[in-house]
Amino acid sequence: MLLDWGYVAIFALVGAAMVSLPLLIIWLISPRSDYPQKFETYESGVPTIGQAWSQFHVRYYLFSLVFVVFDVEIIYLYPWAVVARSLGQLAFWEMLTFLVILVLGLLYAWRRGALEWV
Amino acid sequence: MPGLAHYLVLSALLFALGLFAVVTRRNAVTILMGIELMLNAANINLVAFNKFVAPGAMQGQIFALIVITLAACEAAVGLALVLAAYRTLETVYVDEINLMKW
Amino acid sequence: MAWGWELLRAFVGTIIIFSAVAFIAVMFGVLLERKISAWMQSRLGPKHVGPQGLLQTLADTVKLLQKENIVPARADRTIFASAVVIVPLAALLDYVVIPFGTTRSGPLIFRDLNIGVLYFAATSSLVVIGILMAGWGSNNKYALIGGLRSAAQMVTYEIPIGLCLVTVALMAGSLSTVTIVNGQQHLWYVVAQPVAFLIFLIAAIAEVNRVPFDLVEAESELVAGYFSEYSGMRFALFQLGEYGEMFAMAAMAVTLFLGGWRGPVLPPVLWFVIKLYALIFVFMWVRWTYPRFRIDQMLNFSWKVLIPVSVLNLVVTAFFVVAVHR
Amino acid sequence: MSGEAIAFYLLAAVTLASAVVVVTTGNIVHAAAALVPSFLGVTGLYILLNAEFVAGIQVLIYAGAITVLILFAIMLTEGGTGLAGRQRNEQAAAGAAVAAAIAILLVAVAGRTTWTPEPGTLPSYTPGAIGQSFLRQNILVFEGTSIVLLVSLMGAIMIARREE
Numbered sequence: 001m002l003l004d005w006g007y008v009a010i011f012a013l014v015g016a017a018m019v020s021l022p023l024l025i026i027w028l029i030s031p032r033s034d035y036p037q038k039f040e041t042y043e044s045g046v047p048t049i050g051q052a053w054s055q056f057h058v059r060y061y062l063f064s065l066v067f068v069v070f071d072v073e074i075i076y077l078y079p080w081a082v083v084a085r086s087l088g089q090l091a092f093w094e095m096l097t098f099l100v101i102l103v104l105g106l107l108y109a110w111r112r113g114a115l116e117w118v
Numbered sequence: 119m120p121g122l123a124h125y126l127v128l129s130a131l132l133f134a135l136g137l138f139a140v141v142t143r144r145n146a147v148t149i150l151m152g153i154e155l156m157l158n159a160a161n162i163n164l165v166a167f168n169k170f171v172a173p174g175a176m177q178g179q180i181f182a183l184i185v186i187t188l189a190a191c192e193a194a195v196g197l198a199l200v201l202a203a204y205r206t207l208e209t210v211y212v213d214e215i216n217l218m219k220w
Numbered sequence: 221m222a223w224g225w226e227l228l229r230a231f232v233g234t235i236i237i238f239s240a241v242a243f244i245a246v247m248f249g250v251l252l253e254r255k256i257s258a259w260m261q262s263r264l265g266p267k268h269v270g271p272q273g274l275l276q277t278l279a280d281t282v283k284l285l286q287k288e289n290i291v292p293a294r295a296d297r298t299i300f301a302s303a304v305v306i307v308p309l310a311a312l313l314d315y316v317v318i319p320f321g322t323t324r325s326g327p328l329i330f331r332d333l334n335i336g337v338l339y340f341a342a343t344s345s346l347v348v349i350g351i352l353m354a355g356w357g358s359n360n361k362y363a364l365i366g367g368l369r370s371a372a373q374m375v376t377y378e379i380p381i382g383l384c385l386v387t388v389a390l391m392a393g394s395l396s397t398v399t400i401v402n403g404q405q406h407l408w409y410v411v412a413q414p415v416a417f418l419i420f421l422i423a424a425i426a427e428v429n430r431v432p433f434d435l436v437e438a439e440s441e442l443v444a445g446y447f448s449e450y451s452g453m454r455f456a457l458f459q460l461g462e463y464g465e466m467f468a469m470a471a472m473a474v475t476l477f478l479g480g481w482r483g484p485v486l487p488p489v490l491w492f493v494i495k496l497y498a499l500i501f502v503f504m505w506v507r508w509t510y511p512r513f514r515i516d517q518m519l520n521f522s523w524k525v526l527i528p529v530s531v532l533n534l535v536v537t538a539f540f541v542v543a544v545h546r
Numbered sequence: 547m548s549g550e551a552i553a554f555y556l557l558a559a560v561t562l563a564s565a566v567v568v569v570t571t572g573n574i575v576h577a578a579a580a581l582v583p584s585f586l587g588v589t590g591l592y593i594l595l596n597a598e599f600v601a602g603i604q605v606l607i608y609a610g611a612i613t614v615l616i617l618f619a620i621m622l623t624e625g626g627t628g629l630a631g632r633q634r635n636e637q638a639a640a641g642a643a644v645a646a647a648i649a650i651l652l653v654a655v656a657g658r659t660t661w662t663p664e665p666g667t668l669p670s671y672t673p674g675a676i677g678q679s680f681l682r683q684n685i686l687v688f689e690g691t692s693i694v695l696l697v698s699l700m701g702a703i704m705i706a707r708r709e710e
Contacts, residue, residue: 005593007331010230026453030288067375068611069699074382079677081390091681092542101692105699115523117516120554126656134649139569141641169595174666191698197619198706210623338602345610
């Protein structure tokens, strides 16, 4: 079992090396010329105005909030899905109550307008 | 072979780092990050005990899953509080949030 | 010296998979995209470089290799640089659990993890971090808005994908991809689960930010979205991430729903490639048939249509799996 | 020095180093970005402890969902403009002392007590065992968690959304 994850670790390390190989190549062979205008950020030709780091509407946060709660719900679906066949009827009803409670959450977010983009 | 003591020492260090972040950071979001580190340290202990002390019942790993769920809920509600505070008080630095009501 | 041989096997396997994805999935994929979209608009597509334009993307890559990489002024250098490695690496980590075929000595897969499907969902959620870092690091208003919007979009479409993965795991009774493929011996899951297959395809197109869900990097809207400040080879690495993720999603759809490498007469790997390119053709076909969604339509579509339908589908499947098997 | 010991020390180093970066760096976004390697280091530790399913969930939730939530929150509050402000308050020395004291206390207690391992062996296929245990012995905890999720979702939406 540990061997499986040894493979995954090697896959990640060697993969990172292979992905950064082209970056090494361009660092070695690419030309260097640094006149200041080149480093201006791109705003379709208009000189940039103000800071890029302005704040944003709270809706971004609401979407990631509802996402976290539903992603956490999926934690409990995976183990149940694996043993659902052997556990029988009772487990199915337990899981159904779990899902119904969380669909209530989705309905609340929907009614409350947390899913509206505007 | 790393035994139980190794994992306990490591989680104690991680817990201390998280506690240090919570106690000394001014920005509320960084305090929440410190809390996440402390919860991770507790999770390491739970899973280590599950392997070395009580392997049969899988209680440690179940508890770790519950802790991960509650950490997600805590982060969600905590950051919602930080946003609400930021909206009314225009600041996220906890030492500037010292008025009950004005 | 057993672990030395295992180390070598893992090393060679990684190099094979990464170069196969880089050459076949990305270079050939980009060319295929340009050719297919050309044919759909009754023009010829790239023709000059190599026979029938086959070496076009190779020439582009070599050209990009000697471009200077420019870091915009006042950008956050470490985050700007690390995002370039995180996005393609996270996109290519999915290939560990994809079974390409089978040989006498067992399934042709890098490593059959017994939490395979969960591993796939976890790695495809890491890409969002890289995109947010790319959007933030390049100190550009378009990149930041693009990064936030594409993160919100990918995050929203991860839930339907997760629910479809759970539905298939429920049918197969295990998380490992090889068991899922073996479970489809008599009946492909697309026949038993047409709704889940459709939802998985739609969510996969949205997860990869392809038209009609690519508002974020649409030329008319946000210039190039989160990678508008990346030039030269870094832009090519983001393309590697995007096309690698697209092929990974198509390969996972084949594994989960179309019976992986199972097929009557042809060798298994050939079956896998045929099904894979059929799905890739569908991805590219969708690109030239549907107009682009608005951001709120896109997000509402997932929350208010895909997620309720996939939860319902999961409950109905569970009922049949539990009830029928008694 | 077996392979597992090397892996343990490597993962411990990654986790603690990135945790130190999270705690000490001035730039908030660097702190959030440094959280991810520490979560992935902890994932590696779970794998060494034969907790594969918890490792997968840790990557999916911690490194995937919570870090995105924190990054969105940083960008919604003052984000980059507030980088100049000093990040650490004046009780840094006292805080370090308290944290070090607690760490030493924990390590001392951990060293002194002896745990008697119960019989029983770790099941090979952990997701199945977790599912069985969730739906059989721990059913109350299971349903309680869904209620906690529902309540925290509703509460967070109510707090974050501006009452028009």
